[in-house]
Amino acid sequence: MTLKDKTTVTFYNGLTTIGGPMIEVAYNKSHVLFDLGEVYRPELNLPDESYQTLIKYQLIGDVPNFYDPAITGKQLDHTRWEHAAAYISHLHLDHSKALNLLAPEIPLYAGPITAALLPVLNQNGDFLLPATNHEKGYTRSIIPAKYKSPITVGDITLEVWPSDHDAYGATGLIIKTPDKLIAFTGDIRLHGYHPEWVKEYLTAVKNADLFIVEGTGISWPEHIGQEFTGPKNEDELTEKIVQLEQENPKRQITFNTYPTNVERLLKIVEESPRKVVLHAKRADLLKEALNKDYHYYYLPGEKKYESLDPKLEIAYEDLVKDNHEYLWQVVTNYGDLMKNGLYIHSNAEPLGDFDPAYKPFVDALERQNIEFVALRCSGHADDKELKEIIGLVQPRILCPVHTLHPELAENPYGDRILPKRGQTITL
Numbered sequence: 001m002t003l004k005d006k007t008t009v010t011f012y013n014g015l016t017t018i019g020g021p022m023i024e025v026a027y028n029k030s031h032v033l034f035d036l037g038e039v040y041r042p043e044l045n046l047p048d049e050s051y052q053t054l055i056k057y058q059l060i061g062d063v064p065n066f067y068d069p070a071i072t073g074k075q076l077d078h079t080r081w082e083h084a085a086a087y088i089s090h091l092h093l094d095h096s097k098a099l100n101l102l103a104p105e106i107p108l109y110a111g112p113i114t115a116a117l118l119p120v121l122n123q124n125g126d127f128l129l130p131a132t133n134h135e136k137g138y139t140r141s142i143i144p145a146k147y148k149s150p151i152t153v154g155d156i157t158l159e160v161w162p163s164d165h166d167a168y169g170a171t172g173l174i175i176k177t178p179d180k181l182i183a184f185t186g187d188i189r190l191h192g193y194h195p196e197w198v199k200e201y202l203t204a205v206k207n208a209d210l211f212i213v214e215g216t217g218i219s220w221p222e223h224i225g226q227e228f229t230g231p232k233n234e235d236e237l238t239e240k241i242v243q244l245e246q247e248n249p250k251r252q253i254t255f256n257t258y259p260t261n262v263e264r265l266l267k268i269v270e271e272s273p274r275k276v277v278l279h280a281k282r283a284d285l286l287k288e289a290l291n292k293d294y295h296y297y298y299l300p301g302e303k304k305y306e307s308l309d310p311k312l313e314i315a316y317e318d319l320v321k322d323n324h325e326y327l328w329q330v331v332t333n334y335g336d337l338m339k340n341g342l343y344i345h346s347n348a349e350p351l352g353d354f355d356p357a358y359k360p361f362v363d364a365l366e367r368q369n370i371e372f373v374a375l376r377c378s379g380h381a382d383d384k385e386l387k388e389i390i391g392l393v394q395p396r397i398l399c400p401v402h403t404l405h406p407e408l409a410e411n412p413y414g415d416r417i418l419p420k421r422g423q424t425i426t427l
């Protein structure tokens with residue numbers, strides 16, 4: 001460290017898109033990168049997901065000195081950068097999908113739940129982008145960070161704090177350089193299971209020199225201020241599922257959720273009056289990553305998982321003719337379901353209108369006479385919550401990212417910056 005050293009921040013991606021933030025903080029010969037996701041744009045119909053294609057369509061950042069030279073063909077400059085590390089805030093693909101592109105020698109940190117779940121989610125090689133020179137299903141090492149404990153990267157110190165989002169184990173990051181305090185929220189909300197964790201994290205970065213906050217919730221100006229009709233928080237969502245079960249004692253009820261939203265699933269299992277039965281793949285994820293056992297079923301002809309206890313298996317034939325005992329997770333073969341049944345779609349795939357697969361999916365269920373109930377709860381702060389979040393931090397500089405409209409976030413407590421893609425700022 002010399003007197004002229006300054007903290008710089010470079011914004012490589014994910015500024016005016018929902019997802020895919022890639023940001024580098026550097027000081028002297030140390031630098032860190034967060035996150036390592038891919039922007040989700042299914043409408044592009046990409047020819048492939050090669051590194052060159054992802055760079056060309058700006059789905060990942062063109063970040064020097066972090067990617068694996070075996071992929072980019074460019075060596076890392078270890079003379080310029082003596083200390084390097086990377087971090088991912090949570091396991092959603094727009095924050096994690098490109099982690100196998102990171103050079104193998106650069107340590108990658110994440111919260112302990114994220115670190116445990118990702119390798120299991122990717123065991124068939126269909127979750128993350130592939131690493132070079134490894135078999136399908138390989139996930140590079142992810143170091144589980146101890147919450148709130150300093151991680152030293154040369155002149156830079158990182159701390160990983162528990163937060164709340166609709167991805168189990170989501171975290172926020174605190175970055176300390178010799179002269180500046182920076183916070184990166186990852187994805188964040190105040191209406192999930194742990195608003196107190198979020199507030200504790202935000203309080204820890206009060207008056208941060210730079211507060212990088214995700215602004216998904218202000219991406220649609222026409223919706224700002226609108227009263228929301230669905231469940232207001234995660235607890236209301238589970239209550240609604242219980243209510244649907246109570247109101248329909250003699251009706252087949254099925255559901256699905258997104259695999260990474262483990263906490264919601266655990267809550268449904270805990271609260272449901274009916275016995276909850278998961279598809280074997282989901283049950284295996286919970287067993288392998290968290291060592292938790294649940295009732296499960298196999299579809300006809302499906303491969304067996306060694307991890308699963310045979311005593312907990314429920315026969316598929318029993319599920320398809322059941323109308324009172326089970327609440328079960330349906331993932332395919334919708335034609336097997338009973339007519340006049342009820343299906344609860346809780347942020348499962350296909351996720352929504354923006355996905356071309358969504359409408360055909362809903363229409364097909366309707367043709368079968370199955371009632372489709374969408375029960376959603378956002379993983380992101382809305383406009384009002386975002387103001388509250390910024391108010392808790394009162395940053396010197398606010399930098400909204402991960403939103404279609406960063407200019408709609410204001411900072412009454414200091415400056416606001418709206419960096420361009422690839423821009424470096426000196427703090």
Ligand SMILES: [Zn+2]
Nearest residue numbers: 092165167187
């Ligand atoms: Zn997310």
